[in-house]
Amino acid sequence: MQNAKDTFYTTLQGRLAALNPARTIVLRGLTRPGTLVDENELPTAFVPMDAFRLQWTRLHVDSASPLPWIAMECSVAYATDGSAGNGGMDRGRAMAAMDAELAAALAQPPHAVPKMNYAATPPVAMATNISWADPEFGEVKTLDERLTRTATVQVFACQEAGEL
Secondary structure (H helix, E strand, O other): OHHHHHHHHHHHHHHHHHHOOOOEEEEOOEEEEOEEEHHHOOOOOOOOOOOEEEEEEEEEEEOOOOOOEEEEEEEEEEEEOOOHHHOOOOHHHHHHHHHHHHHHHHHOOOOEEEEEEOOOOOOEEEEEEEEEOOOEEOOOEEEOOEEEEEEEEEEEEEOOOOOO
């Protein structure tokens, strides 16, 4: 499962960074693309704005086939306060831009990529692929002056022999 999660994250991060290289975050003093996986980060009270936060929320394993089929749900949460230069009055436009980036990144072909083992250096291609469904965008919520949204994506993979 971990290889499928890592592959989806790395693929999505690369696509989002290509669509908008200016969307970056500073986390623990390092500037990096504006995509992160909550379970891979150290706990912090700071929630980065204008970034995509992935959370793995559901798992279904169908072990009836020779290679168990895994369906995982990835929730992609993001929020914006708008820009300081506009006093936050552009927060709707900022949210729409993030919606468009996420939709475009997930719609780019191919919709299936080779599953990679990122525990190896350099990463090693595995025998199967991962694929994903179209995202489902939740409603925009307002929290004080902040807009938030969560989109969910179903990610599919086969569990290869010896994989954790």
